[in-house]
Amino acid sequence: MTVTPAPTSFVDRHIGARRQADVDVMLQAVGYDTLDALVDTAVPKVIRQDVPLKLTEALSEVEVLAELRALAGKNKTAVQMIGQGYYDTVTPPVIRRNILESPAWYTAYTPYQPEISQGRLEALLNFQTMVQDLVGLPIANASLLDEATAVAEAVLMMRRANKNKSAHEGKTVLDADCLPQTIAVVKGRAEALGFEVEVADLSKGLPDGVINGVVLQQPGVSGRVFDHSAVIADAKERGALVTVAADLLALTLITPPGEQGADIAVGSAQRFGVPLFFGGPHAAYMAVQKGLERSMPGRLVGVSKDSAGIPAYRLALQTREQHIRREKATSNICTAQALLAIVSSFYAVYHGPDGLKAIAETVHGHARTIAASLSAAGFDVQHTSFFDTVTVSVPGKAAAIIAAAEAKGINLRSIDADTLGISADEATTAAVVADVIAAFGAGAADGTGSFGLDHAVGRTSEYLQHPVFNTHRSETQLLRYIRRLSDRDLALDRTMIPLGSCTMKLNATAEMEAISWPEFASIHPFAPDSQTAGWRELIEDLEAQLTEITGYDQVSIQPNAGSQGELAGLLAIRGYHLSRGDDQRTVCLIPSSAHGTNAASAVLAGMKVVVVATASDGTIDHADLTAKIEANKDTLSAIMITYPSTHGVFDADVREVCDAVHAAGGQVYIDGANLNALVGLAQPGQFGGDVSHLNLHKTFCIPHGGGGPGVGPVAARAHLAPFMPGNAADPANGAGGTPISASRYGSAGVLPISWAYVKLMGGNGLTEATRSALLAANYVAARLNDYFPVLYTGEGGLVAHECILDLRELTAKTGVTAEDVAKRLIDYGFHAPTLSFPVAGTLMVEPTESEDLGEIDRFVEAMIAIRAEIDQVAGGDFSVEHSPLRNAPHTAAAVVSSEWTREYPREQAVFPGHTPKQDKYFPPVGRVDGAAGDRNLICSCPPLEAFEDHSADSAN
Secondary structure, eight states: OOOOOOOOOHHHHHSSSOSHHHHHHHHHHHTOSOHHHHHHHHSOGGGBOSSOOOOOOOOOHHHHHHHHHHHHHTBOOOEEEOOTTOOOOOOOHHHIIIIITOHHHHTOOOSSSGGGBHHHHHHHHHHHHHHHHHHTOSEEOSOBSOHHHHHHHHHHHHHHHOOOTTTTTOEEEEETTSOHHHHHHHHHHHHHHTOOEEEEOGGGOOOSSOEEEEEEEESOTTOBOOOOHHHHHHHHHTTOEEEEEEOTTGGGTBOOGGGGTOSEEEEEOTTTTOOOGGGOOOOEEEEEOTTOGGGOOSOEEEEEEBTTSOEEEEEEOGGGSHHHHGGGOSOOOOOOOHHHHHHHHHHHHHHHHHHHHHHHHHHHHHHHHHHHHHHHTTOEESOSBBSSEEEEEOTTTHHHHHHHHHHTTEEEEEEETTEEEEEOOTTOOHHHHHHHHHHTTOOOOSSOTTOBOOGGGBOOSOOOOSTHHHHOOSHHHHHHHHHHHHHTBOOTTTSOOOBSSSOOOOOOHHHHGGGGSHHHHTOOTTSOGGGBHHHHHHHHHHHHHHHHHHTOSEEEOOOSSHHHHHHHHHHHHHHHHHHTTOTTOOEEEEETTSOHHHHHHHHHTTOEEEEEOBOTTSSBOHHHHHHHHHHTTTTEEEEEEESSOTTSSOOTTHHHHHHHHHHTTOEEEEEETTGGGTTTTBOTTTTTOSEEEEOTTTTTOOOOTTTOOOOOOEEEOGGGGGGSBOOTTSTTOOSSBOOOSSSTTSSGGGHHHHHHHHHHHHHHHHHHHHHHHHHHHHHHHHHHTTTSOBSOOOGGGOOSSOEEEEOHHHHHHHOOOHHHHHHHHHHTTOOOOEESOSSTTEEEEOOOTTSOHHHHHHHHHHHHHHHHHHHHHHHTSSOGGGSTTTTOSOOHHHHHSSOOOSSSOHHHHHSOTTOOSTTOOOOSSOOBOHHHHHHSOOOSOOOTHHHHTTGGGTTO
């Protein structure tokens, strides 16, 4: 007889330990009879919400995809010729399907463990090399968040890096032809930090006064291209540093910023194969002259060597990570747009230098045809030297021409009632050009007349000459290169990633499916509202759902990273105090255990950081808190609290802390990075918070993508709502406070993922996910406590959604470090937990609700087996230097060598514990030497022979 299985809900597939038998096993290990009893003990009653989440009932995957199709159908695709920093592009299908839509790439974590990240690190090194070549500067980072915030980072970098005493405190000058959203974001940052910004037409020379730094745009938003070398030389003569915001595609034809004398180049790599995504996510870039690399924000991929002397990639100069600098930080950047940078790098690999130049020449040719045709028809084309954008004066006719173009399915840029912009791009065709010209009532002209690029700005230098950009010409070759790199990595599609503080849960395929639909992916962020109804409905719905989940009154999804959400929340607090005349309230209290970006964000919001001590049990030291509040009662602006705490526990006194700060006139910022432990159980907006940020790339299933994309929405109570992020693209800044990101909705392109997750789970499912996360973390803590003591616990000896394993005593006795354990886990096929954060010498573990009991047990058994190897060191079986722990990870080349001189057998090296032989993951390199890479910084593609020459040494 055929038995029909019971239907399985999405919730049952999202939560790994869903069978009651598995739940019972886990509860027994923790010492509870029911999950209700465990949750009631772990989560303090004083913060528990009284009623269930008021969300719609959970939908099936079929129903959610149907709703997404309906929303997508409310958007109207068009030929996007608005420009203003965003261009249509063609994502090669081989890249779209095998990178953008591949879990091998999008479920990977930030490459802090380089031995299991060699594939994505190589792709990011390709990105750096691509940028360095195109902008003509020697050092580039592995991406930033968007162009506007990248310019803001460059402005701050110029202010701290300028050693000229006379110019150090001078003003920053922005070219009037910079992107409007860039100007708005920079002005917002400057206002908080208290320095002057002047906007001027730099084609007419520099303004008077002392200047610290200058920002130019090439090409300008108007399309204008002129030789910047003279104004750059003048700026240098006056002691200023110079940044050029440059279009990478244009730089295949235009003299690069580095060759014109610029110190810094920034911009967006969006038009290198990344969809418009209604504004993001898109990888920004930054490149600098030598001598500035140690001041550069963001991540930098470098080349070092492994234990066998083989060249190996790693994140270089990691001490620049701002969470380490804390209150001395100069940037709060702690993430990037790695997945989108990888897409852009493969776009350059796919096309090569000749292909990119051909695209640029075609784009330029279409723009010239449009300009010549409109000029011949009597229209005033404002600039003769341009790359892709034509600005046209049409007195009183702008609205009519825009309507005529829209009727043909084309969007133009409305500058004002008398002026239009037309931007050609990779998707522009001859037929589109003809339709544009016809919308003006003109006919096509013969030739291109005097329109084009001035000879003085023409590029003569070569670029992208490295073999990686000249080898993979066939799709077969490129497909195999993509596969080869992904095989070098460990991502969530292979194994559990038990990272504390950085939740790595299931990113379901149904949640991911809609992001590359054209009706979502091909929409320009500045498209008319009449074309974006579906997008705005989805966003408003998601914001409403997040408002309900958090217990706040309003949510903005504009911040495109958690760090940006922090800054947005603090700027809202700042705006609130200023509106009340309390401009003296500038002190931000931050517990010493807090996420490091908290302090960095407070600095960027113009606040003074005062650190509050942590008690021995990991909670806030109340005596020190009281003293700090009293000492700063007249200047107290806010306190930032991570809840549950960074130590992985629910502090029962959180309401007392909030009440004490409120009583002193301060506001409470609750860092929502750990919201994974609260959803459905407690709402920060109801137990004392005034504002929080959330991480959609943690709690709400947007995948980490090797280090981005992320979204960090900010949620606030009603009194802070007027100070939430404004719209940078609106010249009047729209309603609201300081804009945080370039586009109104930030990284909108990935929001369907979180929208789908909430709809698929429903209120009850989200609550069950939280309860299951608490159970999984406490199960791991209970199973491992006898082997690696759990450092901090809360009520009933329980933890929240993560636990800290303390190795410090073992290290003191044996010399085996937490890093040794992290590297040894690679041999078991695991990504390591979070290493030495928030406490040095520890590992922070978060299993998440998505892992089933079998995978959790596999991790627990691996940790127990590693403890046995530590005991072997303690017992004298081998020294720590000659142990499998210190020599981990073990490569295939090392163990198949005819010579094996190590003091432990090969099988113990590569098949420890119960590691399955048929599915064994071999890291491509051994342990990477970080110090050597920092001493000899190489951050562009090395010659291929550097790897080939060392292949015989891999067994050493």
